[in-house]
Amino acid sequence: MDKWKRSARLVDMTRQLLVQPYRLIPLTTFAERYHAAKSSISEDLDIIDEVLKAEGNGELETVAGAAGGVRYIPDIGRDQALHVIQGLCERLSNPERILPGGFLYLSDLLGDTTLVNEMGRIFASVFGGKKIDAVLTVETKGIPIAYATAAYLRAPVVIARYDYRVTEGSVVTVNTVSGSGKRMRQLSLSKRSLSERSRVLIVDDFMKAGGTVRGMFDLLNEFNAEVVGVGVMLEAPARERLVDAYASLVQVRELDVKERRVQVDLGNIFNRERWA
Amino acid sequence: MDKWKRSARLVDMTRQLLVQPYRLIPLTTFAERYHAAKSSISEDLDIIDEVLKAEGNGELETVAGAAGGVRYIPDIGRDQALHVIQGLCERLSNPERILPGGFLYLSDLLGDTTLVNEMGRIFASVFGGKKIDAVLTVETKGIPIAYATAAYLRAPVVIARYDYRVTEGSVVTVNTVSGSGKRMRQLSLSKRSLSERSRVLIVDDFMKAGGTVRGMFDLLNEFNAEVVGVGVMLEAPARERLVDAYASLVQVRELDVKERRVQVDLGNIFNRERWA
Numbered sequence: 001m002d003k004w005k006r007s008a009r010l011v012d013m014t015r016q017l018l019v020q021p022y023r024l025i026p027l028t029t030f031a032e033r034y035h036a037a038k039s040s041i042s043e044d045l046d047i048i049d050e051v052l053k054a055e056g057n058g059e060l061e062t063v064a065g066a067a068g069g070v071r072y073i074p075d076i077g078r079d080q081a082l083h084v085i086q087g088l089c090e091r092l093s094n095p096e097r098i099l100p101g102g103f104l105y106l107s108d109l110l111g112d113t114t115l116v117n118e119m120g121r122i123f124a125s126v127f128g129g130k131k132i133d134a135v136l137t138v139e140t141k142g143i144p145i146a147y148a149t150a151a152y153l154r155a156p157v158v159i160a161r162y163d164y165r166v167t168e169g170s171v172v173t174v175n176t177v178s179g180s181g182k183r184m185r186q187l188s189l190s191k192r193s194l195s196e197r198s199r200v201l202i203v204d205d206f207m208k209a210g211g212t213v214r215g216m217f218d219l220l221n222e223f224n225a226e227v228v229g230v231g232v233m234l235e236a237p238a239r240e241r242l243v244d245a246y247a248s249l250v251q252v253r254e255l256d257v258k259e260r261r262v263q264v265d266l267g268n269i270f271n272r273e274r275w276a
Numbered sequence: 277m278d279k280w281k282r283s284a285r286l287v288d289m290t291r292q293l294l295v296q297p298y299r300l301i302p303l304t305t306f307a308e309r310y311h312a313a314k315s316s317i318s319e320d321l322d323i324i325d326e327v328l329k330a331e332g333n334g335e336l337e338t339v340a341g342a343a344g345g346v347r348y349i350p351d352i353g354r355d356q357a358l359h360v361i362q363g364l365c366e367r368l369s370n371p372e373r374i375l376p377g378g379f380l381y382l383s384d385l386l387g388d389t390t391l392v393n394e395m396g397r398i399f400a401s402v403f404g405g406k407k408i409d410a411v412l413t414v415e416t417k418g419i420p421i422a423y424a425t426a427a428y429l430r431a432p433v434v435i436a437r438y439d440y441r442v443t444e445g446s447v448v449t450v451n452t453v454s455g456s457g458k459r460m461r462q463l464s465l466s467k468r469s470l471s472e473r474s475r476v477l478i479v480d481d482f483m484k485a486g487g488t489v490r491g492m493f494d495l496l497n498e499f500n501a502e503v504v505g506v507g508v509m510l511e512a513p514a515r516e517r518l519v520d521a522y523a524s525l526v527q528v529r530e531l532d533v534k535e536r537r538v539q540v541d542l543g544n545i546f547n548r549e550r551w552a
Contacts (some may be wrong), residue, residue, distance in 0.1 A: 001330045010283055011327040014290040020390075024439065033461075050476050051287040054277045103443045107469055111410075111434055113427040114296075134387075140415040140435065141443075151389040158387055167379050193383055 004034040011042055013204075017048065017072040019067045020156035021124075026069040045070055056080055058125075061198050074152045075125045076118070078275045083099040084118040085249050085266055092250060095260040102257050106234070108142050109204060109205065119249060120148025123203060123231040126247055126269060127153075130228045133198040134158045136220065138187065138212055142204040145233055158200075160189045160219055168193075176215030187215040189223075198225045210243035217243070235267060247272070280310040285320055293324065293336065293348040298430035299402075302345040321346055332356055334401075350428045351401045353392070354551045358395040361525050362543055368510075368526060371536040378533050382510070384392045386420050386481060395525060396424025399479060399507040402523055402545060403429075406504045409474040411435045412496065414463065414488055421509055426480050434476075436495055444469075448498045448526040452491030463491040465499075474501045483508040486519035495520070511543060523548070 001008065003162040013030060030041045056077020062070050076084075088109065096103045097197050109115060123145070137146035138160045149156045164171055168190040176187050196198070202216050213230055220227055230246035237252065248267030255262050270276070277284065291475060293318050306317045325336040332353020352360075352400050364385065373381045383389060399421070408429050412423035414436045414458055426433045440447055444466040452463050470476070489506055508521035513528065525541030531538050546552070 001327070006283065007286055007323050008327050011290045011324050012331065014287045015294060015328075015333065018291060018294060019393075047283050048287050051277070051284050052291075055288065056292065069506045078501050083493070099442065099445050103441070105445050105466075105468065107435070107444060107466055108432070110471070111361070111432040113423065113430065115435060116423070117295075117427060140419070140437065143416070143419045143435065147389065147392070147423055148422050150387075151393060154389065156384070156387040157389060157420065158547075161416065166375065166377050168383060169375050169381050188535070190383055194383065247304075 002166065004036065006040070006044065009034050009036065013041075013044055014048055017070070019237075021058075021072050021074045021152050021156070024063060024069040024071045026102065029069070032123065035257075041183070047166070057162065073128065074121060075128070076121045080118075081122050081125075081275065082266075082270070084115070084122065085270075088115065088250055089264045091265065092252075092264040093262050095262060098255065098257055098260055098262060100116060100257075102255055104234075104252070104255070104262065105194070110141055110233075113144075116144045116148050118148075119145050119233060121152050122269065123149040123247070126272065127201050127229045127231065131199050132171050132199075132228055134194060135201045135203055136160065136189075136194075137215055138162070138216065139205050141206070146192060149201070149231070149272030153201070155201075158193045158215065160187050162187060164188050172219060174215055174218040174222065176211050176218070178209065178211045185215075186221060187212075192193040194220075194223050194225060195227045196224050198223065198256070199228045200225050201228055202230045203229075203232070205233045206233070207246065207248070208236040209238045209244070210241050210246075214242040231269075232267075279311065282316070282320065284324065285310050285312065285317075289317075289320055290324055293346070295348045296430070297428050299319060300345040300347045303365065305345070344368045349404065350397060351404070352397045357398050357401075357551065358542075359544075360391070360398065360548070364395075364526055365540045365542065368528075368540040370539050371538060374531065374533055374536055374538060377532075377546075378531055380510075380528070380531070380538065382417065382481065386417055386509075389420075390425050392420045395421050395426055395509060396426075398525065398545065399425040399477075399523070400428030402548065402550070403477050403505045403507065406477075407475050407548070408477050408504055410466075410470060411477045411479055412436065412470075412492055413479050414438070414492065417431060417482070421495050423481040425477070425507070430476070431477075434465065434469045436463050436492060438463060442463050448495060450491055450494040450498065452487050452494070454485065454487045456492075462486075463495060465495045468487040470496075470501060472497050472500050474499065475504050475525075476501050477504055477509070481509045482512070483510070483519070483522065484512040485514045486517050486522070488521070507541075507545075 001143040058075035135150040171188040173188045235248040235251045247269040253263040334351035411426040446467045447464040449464040511524040511527045523545040529539040
């Protein structure tokens with residue numbers, strides 16, 4: 001465009017900021033792009049910030065100084081989060097999801113890009129205050145939520161695998177034990193996928209006793225990495241937990257295969273200070 | 277907000293449209309939300325449409341009538357796409373990616389949410405003109421790109437798996453043959469993950485002879501589904517292809533393990549009419 005009016009600037013700046021969460025954009029970049037004074041750009045940013053805040057969709061953070069600029073910090077308000085998760089609870093309560101062996105069919109939910117995107121936004125909002133270098137998950141079902149979360153945090157996704165693959169190069173491998181202690185599996189993470197002493201957010205689709213999440217802790221320990229949080233979509237009742245602190249979006253209260261009944265509730269993420 | 281000025285409306289409408297590609301939003305929804313006349317909303321939409329088009333970021337499509345409204349059709353201009361893929365070529369040409377056996381390390385690229393998001397936008401732009409009911413990929417590495425593509429198309433992601441899992445319910449299974457014809461693997465897809473006669477876009481990270489993609493064709497055949505396109509991130513040289521038509525972002529010309537040299541070029545997606 002040759003001439004950028006305020007209205008056109010607002011549309012374009014909103015787009016640029018929203019599609020690049022956490023990326024610091026210098027004010028001069030905007031000023032040059034729109035042939036506008038920095039003071040005008042600042043006024044535009046104030047408008048965008050006000051609208052985002054009013055609707056619970058996050059805010060703009062301005063960093064002063066020569067290396068400064070503005071960036072979009074995504075968020076989700078309690079009402080919006082509640083709306084998403086209540087919808088999820090409803091869909092999960094459908095008895096047709098019950099599979100032989102007492103499993104729940106989740107693939108349609110994990111393939112629903114709109115839902116997955118919102119779940120990612122919730123995790124990114126809850127954990128976004130902390131410095132996060134990477135989001136770790138395990139193949140296969142956790143990948144979409146981990147990816148959505150990482151996109152909102154502008155962090156890379158790192159995927160641990162149950163089977164060693166030649167395409168991963170050298171790997172670090174640990175043993176994981178299922179909650180019942182009956183089954184052992186090896187979990188591997190490519191050596192070059194994570195730097196030493198990274199700060200890592202763990203995200204997965206499902207947790208019962210937490211053997212898989214425990215395995216991820218053990219893997220991260222080998223990288224001298226620090227776990228800054230654990231987010232799971234669905235937690236199931238367990239006699240004992242191998243993981244202390246985690247945030248769940250949804251919890252299964254009861255799953256009766258014979259009576260074909262599933263009872264699902266809001267997860268503990270709604271007990272957090274920000275949303276309680 | 278109590279009072280919505282045009283500037284605030286533009287920011288909020290841009291956000292709503294961008295985060296929900298392909299979703300038809302009735303003009304009355306906007307008119308009620310902002311307490312504004314439909315004529316004002318139409319003027320706002322014209323501004324947004326103009327800015328999106330000018331920068332090659334897609335456009336707004338207005339559907340007339342009682343069930344009408346407006347929706348965002350994402351796109352990416354040739355220059356932007358070229359910029360993304362040239363950057364990808366550069367990163368792929370690093371000889372440190374060469375793994376024993378002549379494989380290339382790709383996990384960091386597939387974990388880079390910004391890059392993956394742009395690759396998804398490219399596939400969505402190229403195939404978005406067609407009606408697409410689902411995006412199909414195979415575990416594990418294709419999932420992020422498939423997810424990003426599907427998010428831009430507002431379509432669900434469906435994941436075929438090499439090993440049958442109890443959490444998938446009943447599945448359909450086919451045999452796949454590697455390009456060399458030496459190795460057979462079973463590929464399964466949950467029966468309830470796809471409706472009969474769906475129109476499906478196949479997306480994967482890597483293709484050599486195309487045995488895996490061929491397996492996805494065979495799977496889809498069992499669902500009486502129709503393949504509307506095939507998109508792969510990386511294609512490698514092969515003596516024979518099991519797949520006729522596909523769009524690749526990048527092609528490996530040469531990989532010399534001994535000399536530690538990788539030569540990578542733009543994929544055939546840039547030969548398409550829209551970008552040639």
